[in-house]
Amino acid sequence: MNRQRNKKKGFTLVETIVSIGVFLVISTAAYQAYVSLFTLINQNQYKILALNLANEQFEIIRNLSYVDVGIPGGIPNGKIPHIQNLTRGGVPFTVTTTIRNIDLPFDGQIGSSTKNDLSPADNKGVEVEVTCSTCKNFTSISLTTNVAPKNLETASTNGALLIKVFDANGIVVPDASVHIVNTNVTPNIVIDDVTDVDGLLQVVDAPPGANTYQITVTKSGYSTDRTYTPGASGNTTPTKPHATVIIQQLTQISFSIDKLSTLAFSSVTPECVVVPSIDFSLNGLKNIGTGISKYSQNLITNGSGIYSNPAMEWDSYTVTGIDGTYDIIGINPLNSISLGPNTTQNVSLIVVPKNAKSLLITVKDAVTQLPVTNAVVHVTYSSSYNQTQTTGRGSINQTDWSGGGGQVAYTDLSKYFVDDENIDTSSPTGELKLRNVFGSYNPSGTMESSTIDTGSESNFYNLVWNPTDQPVISGTNSVRFQFATNATTTATTTWTYKGPDGTSATYYTSANSPLSTAHNGDRYARYKIYLSSVSTTTTPNISDVSFTVTSSCTPPGQVVFSGLPTATYHIEVSKSGYVTSIADVSVSSAWLEKEIILSP
Secondary structure: OHHHHHHOOOOOHHHHHHHHHHHHHHHHHHHHHHHHHHHHHHHHHHHHHHHHHHHHHHHHHHOOOHHHOOOOOOOOOOOOOOEEEEEEOOEEEEEEEEEEEEOOOEOEOOOOOOOOOOOOOOEEEEEEEEEOOOOOOOOOEEEEEEEOOOOOOOOOOOEEEEEEEEOOOOOEOOOOEEEEEEOOOOOOEEEEEEOOOOOEEEEEEEOOEEEEEEEEEEOOOEOOEEOEOOOEOOEOOEOOEOEEEOOOOEEEEEEEOOEOEEEEEEEEOOOOOEOOOOEEEEEEOOEEEOOEEOOEEEEEOOOOOEEEEEEEOOEEEEEEEOOOOEEEEEEEOOOOEEEOOOOEEEEEEEEEEOOOEEEEEEEEEOOOOOEOOOOEEEEEEOOOEEEEEEOOOEEEEEOOOOOEOOOOEOOOOOEOOEEOOOEEEEOOEEEEEEOEEOOEEOOEEEEEOOEEEOOOOOEEEEEEEEOOOOOHHHOOOOEEEEEEEEOOOOOHHHOOOEOOOOOOOOOEOOOEEEOOHHHOOOOEEEEEEEEEOOOOOOOOEEOEEEEEEEOOOOOOOEEEEEEEOOEEEEEEEEOOOOOOEEEEEEEOOOEEEEEEEEOO
16 A cells, blocks of 8 residues: 555655756747747848838839939939838838939040040939838848930030048048038029948039039038038138039039047146136137138136037147136147047146236247247346246245144145244234244244145255345344155154255255255145344345146146236247247237247
8 A cells, every 4th residue: 555655646846846947948948939030030021121112112213204313402303202201011111212313434424534524414323221210130221223314315504513521631431421502593402412432422413503502511420511601791701612513514522521529628726726617718720711710619617627528620729718717827738739530638727816917938849849848938028027937847835824823734825834933924914024022033933834735746846935135134044944745645743844955954045946856756745934033133034935846737838927017028938959039929918828939
């Protein structure tokens, strides 16, 4: 009995799971095969419907008279719509028909130097393309044919247009979209066609007309080139007027387009701090008329100090400062900014608060056109203005300490870090001197600046202070400085103040001293002032402190002179190994850039 019961046992759980798994694998494979089969059937069905639709269009054309084979408003003009949305078998298709006159070589060709064909419209070429945007994995169907007239050709009273399209390197651009409009004939001519593999589009048997063919050429992801109306307001003499077609003659016109590029601007201070909402103008070198730039726009950086345009045409662009609050004291890379096709160019606009009129001087090498750093720029105006700066160096300065101590980072330009309470910072405002206590000046005092951020790893050049001369009675070296730098912001106790030999044992005692190279490569800086006097009735004083520096936000080959009155200024630029350049420039606007070329 027990053996009989054992024989009647069912499947175990493991056997059941394995069986289900095998079934699922087989079922899934069968389903995928089923889906693939129907997908293939659908694709073939779409293709058959599209081919039938294309042949249907050809049958319509075959039953038309030759004169009606054309596009309404096109050349040739006719009765076939350029674009049709048609449904067959419940599937929506788009049918695009293109018809062109063809100039065959058997009887010569228009414009030929050996045999000019005065009646170039020999045949008509018909191309029918069928697309389906809703059909999965559908490849468009394109069929072509030629249509010939039954009778011999007669002398043409029309002409022809040959449109050539090149890119920035002179390479032909196939499949460029060409839009042609002529509203001076009835019916109006409207042609939308594309260039062939040689970048050419020939429009044969076009009605004659002077400056009547408006042509626009572009391509997806490319720039646009076009013709312009002669005598139009704002551009009376365009460099590329609307095309003219002459009876029995060929008019050739070329267009240049290429892939679009990105031009991105950032507005920052010399310390790389973002400055939002800076207005500037941008003008391209390409002209569409006498003195009329193809691109000319007034732009503004956003709240993050950024302006970016991903649809810019390749060209050379010039930046001009027009902001009412800030002046552009540097542009990196320099004007003019070269933008190639299919590239991204980042541009830094270095700005500072506006100070009357500003003159930006850019120094370039005559051979390479690259910026020249460490060129000495001397600017004078009669006997009232005499200033010298060195290109490629920024300057950070402080002229007021009346805000008091306690400030770690140099954000408030009137404050500092700490003093020993023997320094007077506000009598008068804008000067540092020893504190006067009951009619006598303290014998000595010190003050440390706040931490100055140069914006990036930097090279430090000169430490400068004013006035350069101190009272003799106060004693020798009554003003001394030390300088400290760090690669990163750290606690104040880590600042090591150094002198010209790179150690803490020496001091800067000359009002224009080269800084030790030990500081190069650091980002953050502080200065420390030591004032002393051997006389209780005299004190040295400091009105301003500055140091020159090169950081990633210091434009190469440029210096700016600000706070200028309207006048004509004399400029002298020199550098070892170059011929000194001399120029005069009239400053009357709020912002002006002068380019100086140095020859080796």
